[in-house]
Amino acid sequence: MHEAAITVERTGGSxxxxxxxxxxxxSAREIYQTLRxxxxxxxxxxxVLDFGDVGRIDSSGIAIVSVVGKExxxxxxxxxxxxxxxAHRAAFELVPKSTDQPPAERAPGALERxxxxxxxxxxxxxxxxxxxxxxxxxxLAVMTGKRRLPAASVISQISRMGVDALFxxxxxxLLIGMTTAFQAVTQLQRIGAGVFVADMVGVSMxxxxxxxxxxxxxxxxxxxxxxxxxxxxxxxxxxxxxxxxGVNPVRFLVVPRMIAITLVVxxxxxxxxxxxxxxxxxxxxxxxxxxxxAFWSRMIARVDLGDYVHGIGKSFVxxxxxxxxxxxxxxxxxxxxxxxxxxxxxxxxxxxxxIIVVDAVFATVSTMTRYP
Amino acid sequence: xxxxxxxxxxxxxxxxGKPVLEDIDLAIDRGEIVALLGGxxxxxxxxxxxMTGLLPPLAGEVLLFGEPLYELPxxxxxxxxxxxxxxxxxxxxxxxxxxxxxxxxxxxxxTSVPEPVIREMVGMRLALVGLAGKxxxxxxxxxxxxxxxxxVARATILDPELVxxxxxxxxxxxxxxxxxxAMLLRFRAVLDGTFVVVTHELESIRAIADRAVxxxxxxxxxxxxxxxLSQSPDREVFNFFHRIPEQPLPLART
Numbered sequence: 335m336h337e338a339a340i341t342v343e344r345t346g347g348s349x350x351x352x353x354x355x356x357x358x359x360x361s362a363r364e365i366y367q368t369l370r371x372x373x374x375x376x377x378x379x380x381x382v383l384d385f386g387d388v389g390r391i392d393s394s395g396i397a398i399v400s401v402v403g404k405e406x407x408x409x410x411x412x413x414x415x416x417x418x419x420x421a422h423r424a425a426f427e428l429v430p431k432s433t434d435q436p437p438a439e440r441a442p443g444a445l446e447r448x449x450x451x452x453x454x455x456x457x458x459x460x461x462x463x464x465x466x467x468x469x470x471x472x473x474l475a476v477m478t479g480k481r482r483l484p485a486a487s488v489i490s491q492i493s494r495m496g497v498d499a500l501f502x503x504x505x506x507x508l509l510i511g512m513t514t515a516f517q518a519v520t521q522l523q524r525i526g527a528g529v530f531v532a533d534m535v536g537v538s539m540x541x542x543x544x545x546x547x548x549x550x551x552x553x554x555x556x557x558x559x560x561x562x563x564x565x566x567x568x569x570x571x572x573x574x575x576x577x578x579x580g581v582n583p584v585r586f587l588v589v590p591r592m593i594a595i596t597l598v599v600x601x602x603x604x605x606x607x608x609x610x611x612x613x614x615x616x617x618x619x620x621x622x623x624x625x626x627x628a629f630w631s632r633m634i635a636r637v638d639l640g641d642y643v644h645g646i647g648k649s650f651v652x653x654x655x656x657x658x659x660x661x662x663x664x665x666x667x668x669x670x671x672x673x674x675x676x677x678x679x680x681x682x683x684x685x686x687x688x689i690i691v692v693d694a695v696f697a698t699v700s701t702m703t704r705y706p
Numbered sequence: 707x708x709x710x711x712x713x714x715x716x717x718x719x720x721x722x723g724k725p726v727l728e729d730i731d732l733a734i735d736r737g738e739i740v741a742l743l744g745g746x747x748x749x750x751x752x753x754x755x756x757m758t759g760l761l762p763p764l765a766g767e768v769l770l771f772g773e774p775l776y777e778l779p780x781x782x783x784x785x786x787x788x789x790x791x792x793x794x795x796x797x798x799x800x801x802x803x804x805x806x807x808x809x810x811x812x813x814x815x816x817t818s819v820p821e822p823v824i825r826e827m828v829g830m831r832l833a834l835v836g837l838a839g840k841x842x843x844x845x846x847x848x849x850x851x852x853x854x855x856x857x858v859a860r861a862t863i864l865d866p867e868l869v870x871x872x873x874x875x876x877x878x879x880x881x882x883x884x885x886x887x888a889m890l891l892r893f894r895a896v897l898d899g900t901f902v903v904v905t906h907e908l909e910s911i912r913a914i915a916d917r918a919v920x921x922x923x924x925x926x927x928x929x930x931x932x933x934x935l936s937q938s939p940d941r942e943v944f945n946f947f948h949r950i951p952e953q954p955l956p957l958a959r960t
Contacts, residue, residue, distance in 0.1 A: 359864065362819040392865040394819055397826035425896070670801030670846045 340368045347379035354387040357395025365395075369402045379411055386417035391425050399426075462662050465584065469592055469658075472585040481582075484590055491594035495556045496602060503551055507606035510543050511535060511613025518614075519621045528622050532632035535614030540641045544606035546693060549652035552599055553685040557656040560591055561681040564664025565674035573665060588661045592654070599653035600646050607645065640705070648696050652689050659685045709772050710735050711868050711900050712757060716766035719749070719756040725764050726752045728924050734868070739894065739901040741911045743946065744921035750904045751795065751872055753921070757902065758792050758870050759783060771867075788816060791861030795872040797853040799845040799860070805832070806841035809860045816864070831859045834896065835889055851882035855889065862893060869893070871903045875910045887913040908947065920946065 339354040349372050357365065372381060383399065403413045418426070442450065475481040518534040564587060567573050576583045611633060618624040659681045667677040710733035720726040726749035734740055742750045755761040757768060759775055768775045770786050778786065799808050809828045813819050819827070832838055835855040840848075848856060854874060861869060874890070875883035887910050893899060905911060911918060911932060918935055920928040920943055928935055928943045936947040945952065 359813075359817045359819055362817070362823055366820050366823050393827050393830065393863070394817075394823060397823045397830060400830070401822050401826045668846070672802045 340365060342368070342372055344378070347377060348382060349375065349378045349380070350382045350384060352384045352387065356389045357391040357398070359392060359394045362394040362398060366398050366401070369398065370405065373402055373405050373409070373411070380414070381406060381411065382414045382416055384416050385419065385422055388419075388422065391422055396425060458666075461666055462658065465588070465662050465665070466658065468582075468584040469588055472582060472589050473592075476585065476589065481585060483593075484586060487586075487590040488593050491590050492598055494559075495552070495594055496598035499552065499555055499598075499602060500605070502555070503548055503602050503606055504609050506547060506551060507539075507544060507609040508613040510547055511539055511610030512617050513613075514538055514543065514610070515614035515617035516621070519617065523622075529624070529628075529632065531614065531618050531622065531624070532629045533636040535618075536611060536633045536637040537641060539610035539614070540607050540637050540645045542645075542693070542697075544610055545603050545645045545649045545652060546689070548599060548603045548606045548649065549656065549689045550686060552595070552602070552653075553656050553682055553689070556595060556598075557660040557681045557685050558678045560657070560660030561664040561667075561677040562674055564661060565667045565677040568665060568667055569669055569671070569674060583665070588665070591661060592657045595653045595657040596650065599656070600649045603646060603649040607642075644696070644700055648693065651692055655688045655692065656685050659688070708736060710769075711771060712902070713769040714753075714757070714763075714766065715769070717753070717756060717763045717768060718765040719752050719761060719763050721752070721761075723764065726924060727921065728765075730766070730926060732919060732926070734900060734902055736867070736900055737894070737898065738916045739890070739903060739914050741915035741918040742902065742904045742921065743906060743911065743918050745906070745946070748921045749924065750921050754870055754872055754902070754904050758790065759787050788812075788864065789866055790868045790870065791864065791866035793854075793857045793861045793869070793871040793874055795876070797857035799848075799853055799856055801844075801846050803845060804841070805837065805843045805845055805848065805856055808845050808856060809863055811860065812864050827863065828859075831863055832856075834892065835859045836885065851878050851885070854878065854882075854886060858886070858889065858893070862897065862899070865897055866899065867897075868900045868902070869897075871901060871905075873905055873907075874903065875905065875907050880909070883907065883910060884913070890914055908949070 341352045341354070343350040343352070351369065351372060353365070355361065369383075372378060381402075399413075399415070406413045415426075472481065476483045515531055515535050518531040519528060522528050522530050522534070564573070567587070573583050573587070576586055615626055615629045618629050619626065663677040663681045663684070667673040712732075712734040714730050714732040717730045717732075718725040718728040719730075730753065742753065744750045752761065756763050757770075759770075762776050767777070771789060773782075773786060775783060775786065799805075800811070803811070806825075806828050809831060810824050813824045813827065828841065829838070832841060835858055837852060837855055837859065840852070845853070845856065858871070858874065861871075871890070875886050878886065890901060890903070891914055894901065901914075903910075903915065915932055917931055918929065919926055920935065922942055928938055928940055930938075935943055938944050938947070944950070
């Protein structure tokens, strides 16, 4: 093998290109650039490629000749190959001509894209409602004993979603409770109302922070896991396998997860509420030297059942948002590798978005109606 | 006689220290199509992984183009492996890329070939495998047979001297399988290439292989031309070529 080289001879309207060495991938760039420059020469009408001194020729060499030939043809110029050896001729003959690629489709305009998104959203909402109806129907069938629930699956889901998340939810709630208490202490002490720190920590933990924090943690932990797991099952045709066996995928995969998350989120929220209060109590004890008994009695006096109903009630809605988003986006995702990633991302973003919207609606309605 | 393109010397290969195949001696010469045969689980795919640089042998050495594959530094090994192409059992097309981008990937990543030439090379290669005009298709929208052919196109885009194919026709209908066999033969003519094909499709073996090597019980039990093997006195080899079950199946009725 020797280095490729190229020499060009011009006589009037024709250019003779002498190729030397191997026409292979390694020399493709140099040869292509030289040939293109020759082909574009304004006074050149006729290009002759002399293969007399060419060694090996590979696919890239053949492709270069073909590309240059097409370029010359477009300009109404001629290409001639001379001194081809038998091996070269065979190589050219064996490789089929590439077809001209069909022109790329025109990129959709802004209006089309908006329309596309609207239709896409409509389809998405439709399949989400379909999934919700399916979950309700299958849950009913399970409850009335018509269909069996994969009970082991529910228990393992509860343990994975709930028990395994206990530590992180507890730790973060403790920190949030302490932080809230620090904030409350510094503000309230200015007006000599430090003792109200219990009210502030209690109400904000029970009504807002515990449900919200738990939901956000479980979105990242559980929602993403559901979407990734179901998405991968979809990619590997496991969902189709269930359907083909006559086993309803919604009953087998979605219902256990929905049941588990419906139990787990409120339970963790309740724990988060008390651990948060505990954090507040610790800070009140350190900063205000407030005895634990005093803290708890204020807490009991201020935080009533309505606050708990508000917080726990919300957490049920958050649970369904996380579960439905994960199941829906996982099961209705695409079949390629990137669709699992996109299902996971979309689950987290959509869940957090709707959790915050729903939280705002709860806060507004309960404040305006003063109930509960 | 030139040195073989690929040589296994006393190779043992397997997973987690447990050999599936032991003491394998095998040489592949330039220009031939060699079939690696054997029942499911006999270790032929494992040996292929060892030959393609994916699974270090537990013992012995693999010489690729005369160089010891697993003793070279990584860069040198990659340089050597670029002269080979592999068609995986599950086509392994990148689902996020279009058909043309899948085939063009080795060119983009490993060479400095200018873009118009790459497009032409991809167009020619796709025409050769019968996928002309489908350049822009998403790889996920291709049928099973199209995916296999696309995988062959990608594995051969750099004109490799040695191509490994892991079950290229398994699971395809006979017409498409025959088409893939014809395509491999055509590739040999175009590339002057050498093929190592793992398969257990008898039709395919008869159509393309110059020579076959059969594995069982962790060793090579037979080698030779297809004609020789199908007349082999070894019961196991004979049974394989004549589709005779190991034990007569019990009759349902008594």
